[in-house]
Amino acid sequence: MATRTKAAASRNTVLLIATRKGLWTLAGDAARRNWKLAGPHFLGHIVHHAVLDPRDGKTLLAAARTGHLGPTIFRSTDRGRSWKEAARPPAFREGSGRTVDHTFWLTPGHASERGVWYAGTSPQGLFRSTDGGVTWAAVAGFNDHPKRKAWCNNDEDGTPDGAKLHSVVVDPRDAAHLYVSMSSGGTFESVDGGADWRPLNRGVKADFQPDPDPEFGHDPHCLRIAPTAPDRLYQQNHCGIFRLDRPAERWTDIGASMPKSVGPIGFPLVVHPHDADTLWVFPMDGSSVWPRVSPGGRPAVYRSVNGGRTWQRQATGLPAAQAWWTVKRQAMTADRASAVGVYFGTTSGELWGSRDEGRTWKCLARNLPHIYAVEVA
Amino acid sequence: MTGAARARGARAATRVRIPGLLRSYTGGAEVVDVELAGAAPSVADALAALDARYPGLAFRLVDEQHAIRPHIKLFVDRAIARDLAEPIPRGAELMIVGALSGG
Numbered sequence: 001m002a003t004r005t006k007a008a009a010s011r012n013t014v015l016l017i018a019t020r021k022g023l024w025t026l027a028g029d030a031a032r033r034n035w036k037l038a039g040p041h042f043l044g045h046i047v048h049h050a051v052l053d054p055r056d057g058k059t060l061l062a063a064a065r066t067g068h069l070g071p072t073i074f075r076s077t078d079r080g081r082s083w084k085e086a087a088r089p090p091a092f093r094e095g096s097g098r099t100v101d102h103t104f105w106l107t108p109g110h111a112s113e114r115g116v117w118y119a120g121t122s123p124q125g126l127f128r129s130t131d132g133g134v135t136w137a138a139v140a141g142f143n144d145h146p147k148r149k150a151w152c153n154n155d156e157d158g159t160p161d162g163a164k165l166h167s168v169v170v171d172p173r174d175a176a177h178l179y180v181s182m183s184s185g186g187t188f189e190s191v192d193g194g195a196d197w198r199p200l201n202r203g204v205k206a207d208f209q210p211d212p213d214p215e216f217g218h219d220p221h222c223l224r225i226a227p228t229a230p231d232r233l234y235q236q237n238h239c240g241i242f243r244l245d246r247p248a249e250r251w252t253d254i255g256a257s258m259p260k261s262v263g264p265i266g267f268p269l270v271v272h273p274h275d276a277d278t279l280w281v282f283p284m285d286g287s288s289v290w291p292r293v294s295p296g297g298r299p300a301v302y303r304s305v306n307g308g309r310t311w312q313r314q315a316t317g318l319p320a321a322q323a324w325w326t327v328k329r330q331a332m333t334a335d336r337a338s339a340v341g342v343y344f345g346t347t348s349g350e351l352w353g354s355r356d357e358g359r360t361w362k363c364l365a366r367n368l369p370h371i372y373a374v375e376v377a
Numbered sequence: 378m379t380g381a382a383r384a385r386g387a388r389a390a391t392r393v394r395i396p397g398l399l400r401s402y403t404g405g406a407e408v409v410d411v412e413l414a415g416a417a418p419s420v421a422d423a424l425a426a427l428d429a430r431y432p433g434l435a436f437r438l439v440d441e442q443h444a445i446r447p448h449i450k451l452f453v454d455r456a457i458a459r460d461l462a463e464p465i466p467r468g469a470e471l472m473i474v475g476a477l478s479g480g
Contacts, residue, residue, distance in 0.1 A: 066398065069437035069446070070437045085433045089436060098442075100441070
């Protein structure tokens with residue numbers, strides 16, 4: 001165990017912090033005690049997501065746009081020392097009438113498919129690159145699916161920042177087995193590499209719809225697969241927290257066991273890299289007019305170690321009162337050390353980390369812009 | 378227009394004024410001259426010529442349905458161009474402006 005921790009930590013954790021005003025990196029020492037902030041890259045760009053390719057350990061993609069300029073993807077093949085723009089960023093088919101406002105989500109493809117990446121956009125679209133992010137093509141099986149318009153409610157429903165396709169999940173056992181989620185629209189599955197798709201939402205609440213158990217139209221905020229047990233999926237949804245153990249088709253409500261004073265609403269969800277029963281969420285206030293802040297101004301992570309049957313509050317080190325920030329859906333992640341480090345970035349520009357799986361928290365960086373995404377590089 | 382460009386006649390250069398937000402593409406250049414072929418070149422032709430020299434630039438200004446992006450304004454000799462098909466007369470100047478996009 002100790003050897004494993006040392007081995008993992010000796011790579012020195014680096015966090016990619018994507019913000020509303022650019023991209024920063026935060027590099028930890030071997031013990032993950034001291035951290036050094038560097039950046040910005042792309043100052044003034046709205047960076048929705050920045051992700052390292054785990055297959056080569058050096059390719060970074062960053063999804064960016066500015067208030068004026070259209071969306072693009074920046075690529076680095078030297079861990080961020082230099083960047084080059086994608087030659088053909090994600091764009092909808094000419095004549096489709098749809099335009100990509102921004103690329104919201106990036107997912108490296110299967111370990112066996114080097115160079116393959118997926119991108120989810122706003123409005124909802126799915127794109128694929130087979131050359132490490134240089135050129136992107138629409139996944140026509142999704143974007144032109146005869147039911148896509150219905151799934152996306154004719155592009156009329158969206159979050160305040162636009163409807164999004166996010167949480168592109170690749171089954172680590174099968175490159176052709178994919179999941180995506182949409183806000184709104186729900187969660188969808190493909191077993192043929194994206195040629196066809198079907199809804200996978202039974203049991204998930206959608207209390208903003210008249211049908212209590214619709215086939216689609218839900219609002220999953222974040223979908224995750226358990227790395228050590230890929231038949232297990234978790235989702236933090238607009239209406240709660242849910243778990244699905246395939247091949248089952250019906251999600252189980254695991255948010256009902258959250259404390260009533262906190263509730264089951266939030267954006268991010270992180271699964272333990274070595275234990276499929278352990279996960280973390282970051283609740284926010286989804287009551288009344290949806291303030292989308294920490295409940296009561298008292299931010300806390302909640303952890304379950306039994307697949308969501310029970311939850312423990314983890315707030316040691318976090319502000320005890322009058323802290324009104326929250327955490328966006330891509331802005332919480334974990335490293336792969338034996339004693340897993342958990343990290344989240346806030347809407348107020350703070351980066352918090354825990355070296356002990358959430359038991360204690362320390363602020364690692366302050367005064368950044370609104371944080372959209374945090375990933376381990 | 379430069380004297381040299383005038384001397385080229387039908388392939389005279391069109392001057393493009395580049396806003397600060399695009400100068401990362403042009404190596405800092407505030408003004409770029411592009412040569413446009415054909416008898417009646419359009420704004421689209423000018424942007425295509427710019428994109429050929431500075432790959433990726435045009436898509437930041439114009440979306441995949443050939444619409445000028447909401448916070449980009451294009452002016453041909455100080456008159457706003459609302460359509461990429463609008464002509465650029467010989468000797469005219471194209472000005473690209475990033476306009477009011479919020480905080």
